Amino acid sequence: MKAQVKDKLATGSFYFGAGLVVLLLFSLLVYIILHGYQAIDLDFLLSEPETLRAGGGIGPNIFNSFYLLFLSMALTAPLGILGGIYLAEYARQNSLTNLIRLSIEALTSLPSIVVGLFGLLVFVTMFGFGYSLVAGALALTVINLPLMVRVTEENLRTVPGELREASLSLGATKWQTICRVVLPSALPGLITGVIIAAGRVFGEAAALLFTAGMTTPHLDFTQLDLLHPTSPWNPFRPGETLAVHIWKINSEALIPDIRRVADGSAAVLVLIVLSFNLLARWLARRFSTRLAGK
Amino acid sequence: MPWLNRNFRRELKGYALTFTCALIAIMLTAAIITFLSWKGLSVFYVHKVSLTNIFSVDWWPDRPPEAGGPQVGILTFMFGSVVTSILAALVSAPFGVTVAVFMAEISPRLGQRVLQPVIELLAGIPSVVYGYIGLSILVPFIRNNLGGTGFSLLAGVLVLAVMILPTIASVSTDALRALPRSLKEAAFALGATRWQAIRMVLLPTARAGILMGVILGLARAFGEALAVQMVIGNKREIPHSILDPLITLTSGITMDMGNTVQGSLWNDTLWFMATILLVISFFFILVIRMLGRKGAVR
Numbered sequence: 160m161k162a163q164v165k166d167k168l169a170t171g172s173f174y175f176g177a178g179l180v181v182l183l184l185f186s187l188l189v190y191i192i193l194h195g196y197q198a199i200d201l202d203f204l205l206s207e208p209e210t211l212r213a214g215g216g217i218g219p220n221i222f223n224s225f226y227l228l229f230l231s232m233a234l235t236a237p238l239g240i241l242g243g244i245y246l247a248e249y250a251r252q253n254s255l256t257n258l259i260r261l262s263i264e265a266l267t268s269l270p271s272i273v274v275g276l277f278g279l280l281v282f283v284t285m286f287g288f289g290y291s292l293v294a295g296a297l298a299l300t301v302i303n304l305p306l307m308v309r310v311t312e313e314n315l316r317t318v319p320g321e322l323r324e325a326s327l328s329l330g331a332t333k334w335q336t337i338c339r340v341v342l343p344s345a346l347p348g349l350i351t352g353v354i355i356a357a358g359r360v361f362g363e364a365a366a367l368l369f370t371a372g373m374t375t376p377h378l379d380f381t382q383l384d385l386l387h388p389t390s391p392w393n394p395f396r397p398g399e400t401l402a403v404h405i406w407k408i409n410s411e412a413l414i415p416d417i418r419r420v421a422d423g424s425a426a427v428l429v430l431i432v433l434s435f436n437l438l439a440r441w442l443a444r445r446f447s448t449r450l451a452g453k
Numbered sequence: 454m455p456w457l458n459r460n461f462r463r464e465l466k467g468y469a470l471t472f473t474c475a476l477i478a479i480m481l482t483a484a485i486i487t488f489l490s491w492k493g494l495s496v497f498y499v500h501k502v503s504l505t506n507i508f509s510v511d512w513w514p515d516r517p518p519e520a521g522g523p524q525v526g527i528l529t530f531m532f533g534s535v536v537t538s539i540l541a542a543l544v545s546a547p548f549g550v551t552v553a554v555f556m557a558e559i560s561p562r563l564g565q566r567v568l569q570p571v572i573e574l575l576a577g578i579p580s581v582v583y584g585y586i587g588l589s590i591l592v593p594f595i596r597n598n599l600g601g602t603g604f605s606l607l608a609g610v611l612v613l614a615v616m617i618l619p620t621i622a623s624v625s626t627d628a629l630r631a632l633p634r635s636l637k638e639a640a641f642a643l644g645a646t647r648w649q650a651i652r653m654v655l656l657p658t659a660r661a662g663i664l665m666g667v668i669l670g671l672a673r674a675f676g677e678a679l680a681v682q683m684v685i686g687n688k689r690e691i692p693h694s695i696l697d698p699l700i701t702l703t704s705g706i707t708m709d710m711g712n713t714v715q716g717s718l719w720n721d722t723l724w725f726m727a728t729i730l731l732v733i734s735f736f737f738i739l740v741i742r743m744l745g746r747k748g749a750v751r
Contacts, residue, residue, distance in 0.1 A: 162646050169648035173559045176551035177568055180622075183615065184571045187578070187586065238474050245471035259475050262482040264742075268669075268734050269485070270676025272703050276710070276727045277485050280492055301481060308478065332460045334467035362579020365678040365703075369710060405581045406679050409588060418589070425582050436577050440570075 188429070195426020198419045204427070207377070208404065213416040217424050219375045222391060223292070223398035224431075227371060228361055230296035230394060235303045236353055242304070243311020248337055266305040274301050275366035283370055290397040295371025299360045306359070310352030314345040347446030351439045358435030362428060364402035372397030373407050401428050486731070492721070493728030496525070500718045507725065512689050514719035525722040529689055531729070533701040536692075537606060537681065538674035541613035542621075546667045548614075549621030550656075553663070556622075557629035558637075558651055564626075576619035584680035587612040592684055601696035604686030610695070612680050617670035624669055628662020629655060665744045672737040676730060678703035702726045 202216060209215030250256040278298035288294040318341050326336040342349075375398050379389040386393055399407065405424045408417050496502045502525060509526030516522020552572065556564030587608055596603030632655060640650035656663070686698025687708055700708075706723050713720040 162649060166646035166648040169651070170559060173551055173555045176548060177555040177559075177563075180548060180552055180575075180618065181567060181571050184575050188574075190586065190590070191582065238477060241471045241474035242478060245475040249468060249471060250475070259478055261738075262478040264738055265482050265735060266478060266485075268672055268676075268738055270678065270703065270730055270734060272676065272678040272706060273485075273489070273727055273730050273734070276706070276724070277489060279710075280488050281484065301485075304481070305478065308475075332464045334464045335460070337467065358577055362577075362581065364579070364581045365707070368679075368707070373711075402579050402581045405585055406683070409585060409683060421585055421589075425585050428579055429582055432577050432579060433574065436574060 191422075191426050191429050194422040195429075198423030199426060203423050208375075208420070209414055211413055213414060213419075215414060215416075215420060217401060217404060217420070217427065219378050219391075220399055220401045220404045220424070221427065222378070223371070223375060224361060224400040224402070226391070227292055227295050227299065227367075227398060227400055228357055230292060231299035231303065231360060232353065232357055234296065234300045235307050235356065238300070239304050239307025239356075240311045240349065242308040243315060244337060244342075246308065247312045247315035248333070248341070263305040263308055266301065267309075269302075271302055271363060271365040274298055275369050277301065278366065278370035288395065290370065290372030290374075291395045292371055292398045293394040295367045295398070295400075296394070298366045298370040299363060302363065302366055303356050303360050306356050307352065310356070311345075311349060314348035314352065315341055317348065318344050347443065351443045351446075354435055354439040354442070358432050358439070361435065362402050362432050364400070364406050367400055367403050368406070371400060371403070373399050373403060375399045401431075489724070489731055490728050493725040493731075496718070496721050496725045499716075500721060502718070502722075507722070510691065514722060523718055525718060527702070527705075527722065527726055527729070529691055530700055530702045530705045530726060532691055533685070533699040534675055534703065536699070537609045537613060537685070537701055538671050540606070540610040541617060541674045542667055542671040544610060545614040545618050545621055545670060549618050549666065549670070550625050550663060552618075552622040553625035553629055553666075554651055554656075556626045558647070558655065572619045572622050575615070576623075580616060580677060580680040581683075583612050583616050584683035587680065587684040595696065599696055602686060602698065604684060604698045605696045606685065606692050606699055607695040609681050609685040609699075609701075612684055613674040613677060616677065616680060617673050620673055621666045621670040624666030625659070625663045628659040628666065631662065632658055661744050661747050665741055668737060668740055668744070672734060672741075675737075676703065676734060678707050682707045702730055 204216065204221065205218040206214075206216030207219055208217060246256070246259065250259070275298055278294055278301070282288050282294035282297045283290060286294075322340050322344060323336055326340040327333070331339070376389055376396055378391040379387075380391055382390040384390055386395065388396055390396070401424055405421055405428065408414065408421055408424075412420075414420065496507060507525055508528055509524065510528045510532075511524035511526045512529060513520075513522040513524045516524070552568060556568050591608045591611055592603035592605075594603070595601065595605055595608055599607070636654055636658060637650055640654045645653070681701055682704035685701065685704060687700045687704050688698035689700050689705075690697075692699040706726055709719065710723050713723065
């Protein structure tokens with residue numbers, strides 16, 4: 160009897176512990192969104208941040224975050240997918256492959272501040288990019304590349320071997336098989352992987368402090384000259400992202416309405432990251448029902 | 454047959470392209486190690502700092518020699534990093550393992566539908582947001598109810614514990630799910646209750662995998678910069694209680710990297726701290742690899 164009572168008690172405490180974690184996430188989200196709701200309006204989302212006065216917004220920061228994400232994904236996705244193809248389709252069991260895997264593991268576990276410092280040393284100083292979006296995008300690529308390679312490799316490995324064999328037996332070369340058979344059938348997983356990776360770098364800040372910088376010039380959206388310092392699309396201008404902005408106003412800002420701006424920024428950031436996550440889930444489910452023929 | 458030729462060329466090109474991209478991982482790792490250690494070790498070969506100076510607790514990087522400076526001891530920073538991350542892992546591990554057991558054994562259905570998304574969302578919240586919540590809820594709460602300024606070891610530990618919970622939970626869940634069903638069935642057949650099976654059979658067998666999750670969490674906590682920097686007060690002293698402020702390697706770098714002159718002793722010491730972070734993160738990989746091998750052999 161005693162063992163049964165203990166079993167019931169244990170089950171109860173597992174439910175309690177799990178419930179506690181769910182409650183934790185729930186209260187975090189409610190706190191962020193409720194506080195943010197009071198701060199967010201259209202003006203806040205569109206106007207520029209202030210350095211001394213109250214009433215600043217986060218318009219350029221939102222733009223910078225998305226533009227930086229685009230720049231870094233434009234690098235990460237092709238490099239990561241090609242690297243993943245090598246590991247899944249070509250790599251043999253040898254010491255070079257082991258070294259590649261070890262490097263990917265090493266890159267995955269690097270603290271993001273260390274990546275930021277590497278970016279400061281190499282991209283900002285040695286390459287002479289200065290604090291710029293391009294330096295930030297490269298730093299984000301260092302963070303995201305290993306993830307992208309791993310996701311690609313895992314997804315390609317789930318493609319059944321019969322598909323490859325069928326394609327090869329029809330006379331296709333290995334590269335043709337990869338491009339026309341393996342990649343298309345792994346595409347849903349790859350897209351989900353890209354979105355998850357995007358959500359992860361969207362909130363990254365430590366790697367960007369000393370690469371993309373902590374300032375944004377006045378952006379003139381009518382300026383079409385790509386290399387003009389006020390052009391929003393100029394990759395060589397500095398750009399403070401939303402995540403960096405949250406850190407900066409809390410640690411060194413002089414504005415009187417820090418709480419309002421920080422609450423609003425945190426809510427916007429979390430909502431965007433959340434929607435990346437939901438989008439990835441929704442796509443994954445949609446693809447899986449389509450592939451099941453429903 | 455010219456078409457064969459063309460396809461053969463494409464085949465080679467495809468191979469070369471993917472191979473180059475895979476090699477980038479090695480080149481990046483090598484570049485990071487080379488450049489960071491070259492910059493970090495300049496405290497020794499440019500500034501001729503002695504080992505007893507750098508591995509001490511005295512931190513006066515801007516004092517002139519007449520006043521006993523400059524002293525660039527980084528032990529205070531290292532102590533801060535070690536203490537915050539180990540405590541965070543200790544606080545987080547029980548919760549992480551509870552969640553893992555719940556998902557793998559108690560209610561896989563609820564685990565899949567509710568806890569899995571919850572864990573993924575927790576993992577997705579950016580670290581600055583955790584830092585900001587710590588700053589706006591935890592720090593005032595500690596100040597008003599427990600004393601001190603609120604900026605404290607305790608605040609840092611709690612923020613980190615929440616941040617690493619998803620890592621510990623998901624790796625431990627994988628470890629438990631990978632166990633063969635027959636283990637549990639054998640335990641049940643011998644008359645064990647579910648709790649007895651979990652405690653005496655499943656958890657001990659999955660030990661290596663769970664430990665791997667905790668160490669991955671520990672590594673994440675050790676390398677986290679901004680969330681910690683926002684709540685621990687960044688006072689360059691060894692704390693005497695969990696309510697005292699302290700500083701870590703990462704927060705020390707964050708605080709001063711932008712405000713010190715490139716090439717100065719102070720600045721180069723920060724690069725040395727970054728090198729230490731790099732070495733420690735490689736050390737964690739080594740431990741995890743060893744655990745993985747041990748888990749595979751069993």
